[in-house]
Amino acid sequence: MQESISEKRLGGCALGGSLAVTSFIRDGITIIHSPQGCAHQMFSAYHAMAADSDSFSIPKVIVSNITNREVIFGGEEALLEALDRADAENPALISVVTSCVPETIGDDVEGVCASHAAADKIVYVPASGFLGGSSQDGENIALISISKRACPAEVVPRTAVIIGEKNLESEVEENYAEVCRLLSRLGITVSLRFCRNISAADIGLLGTADFFIIRDERVEEAGVDIANRFGRPYVSSFPKGLTGCVSFIREAGLACGISEAEIMEAVSAEEEYQEEQLSIFRELSGMKVYLGFEPFAGCHAVAREAIERLGIIEDADGMEIKLPFYLPVGLSGVLKMLYLWRREKRR
Amino acid sequence: MRQIALYGKGGIGKSTTSANLSAAFSEKNLSVMQIGCDPKHDSTRMLMHGRWIPTVLEQMYEKKDIKEEDIIFEGFGGVRCVEAGGPEPGIGCAGRGIIATFQLLEKMKALFGDVVVYDVLGDVVCGGFALPMRDGYAEEVYLVTSGELMSLYAANNISKAVARLSGRSSAKCKLGGVICNAKNMDNEYELVKEFAERIGSKLICYIPRSKSVQAAEVNRMTVIEHDPSSEQADVYRKCADSILNNTDFRIPNPLSLEELEDLARKYL
8 A cells, every 4th residue: 555645754754764774873873963852852752662662772862953043054063063072972883864954954964074074984864854755765865875885895695685674663573583584495694684783884794795685665765776776686575474485585596596496495395384384273264254454554465365375264244353563574474463363263 | 113124136235225214214313223134234334334233143142141232233323223144155044044133123122213124135035034024024115126127127026025925914014115226227217117117116216326325335334424415315315205205005016027028128
């Protein structure tokens, strides 16, 4: 389902999206070039979401504190002061993320960053608050801006870089583990999670990827941009549902130039494993269920696939079953959903 | 209290005209205030004998407890001179500076007297520079123009802003007339007069080009102070009288570009 502008806006402005990326560079500092209020709002939202997903590390964030004075006379001096404060902490990377205010009054943020003594470790992320669009746009802007620090390098075969994980999603680690499980069937490892708990030096690994895995459509813009820049293939999303796992293995194998025979072997092993795991839920066969509200685009399709495989009957008068809020990733996401259904049935 | 704003193309002579009008008003024993609304902050320099007075925006951020004497300075004829000030070229938001200045003047209850003259930057480039026309400040706008096409073009654009703002139910601002600050072009008087009439207003005064203006400026004075018996000083006095006696304020009907060009061609 295509999100409308207003729905996208519910997630806040581009500043929040960019912050959700830059905050996950462990040895970096983020400067929010904005009034205090914007930084407070964004950081509060970030902190609440991070806590909700059991992430309790507090990222280093500095605000340049644009006031009425900076609006009138320009915020460049305030930014310079913030850069000095950030540099004094000796971070490996300084991400300068802008709100709408400095972009509206025309601060030359890029010029200020380039002229600072620490220019080599400064990345300008022109999020531009509401001018930059939604939170989703902010994530793309940040990913693209930071990726420009990496240069093409010699490919390390059978390595993948994941682009744009949902850092504030509650099941981000489970989803990552599922992707790694599927990739391991082909001997592929993830060399970089861009950007999730990485160091600034890790960014260079972008250039060595055999291929890229884009988390989902949300960060397609950044993913495609990065893949094209490095001239490497990409897989367009994490695996969605059961057949999604199989196609994910195929796509990853082809992206790495792995032989058809090896891919087929990995696919067969996965299909066998799926049957084994689904057999745990055979008691659900024949159950009548009703799929209610779809909380996330694609949830119904994933659920219907499981319904069909297990011989469950979809019926308007059936038991209304819960669907996960986020789209289930791979087999592990489907199994988690089935556990919920079984619990409801047993109740 | 009469509150008048002078708008026009950059370099057309708004500050010279404003300062001389303020000087002429002061000769009539009126309490006069002139507010320069341009980051260049040179509107009141001739009234202040060449002194660059501290601007409101400078003082606002330098002094914790800002007082009237920090921002209002007495010039020739007792005219109270204020400069809004603003950012250096190419940075910040000068329009926001004008808004902040007016908010402060309002808070300090500094806007008083018989006549307040607002000398506003070249064009109404944003809402900030339209502020003197809004919120009950200037109730009369005078367009300063010569007969040059680009100057008329700017005046016509400003009349669009006046028309837009005066069309609002809460608006008090109307066009008081057009001041021709002549470049001594052929048929200039007729051209600017017809322009004024075509936009639904009138030519309020015609200020011929005169060496006495330049002579006064190099001596850091208004013409009225430097050469009070000159013809040019009388021109400014008559212009001040016309403004004080003016009771005909209109919502203008701006011309289209084609109409404006046709008009300019007519008087070539």
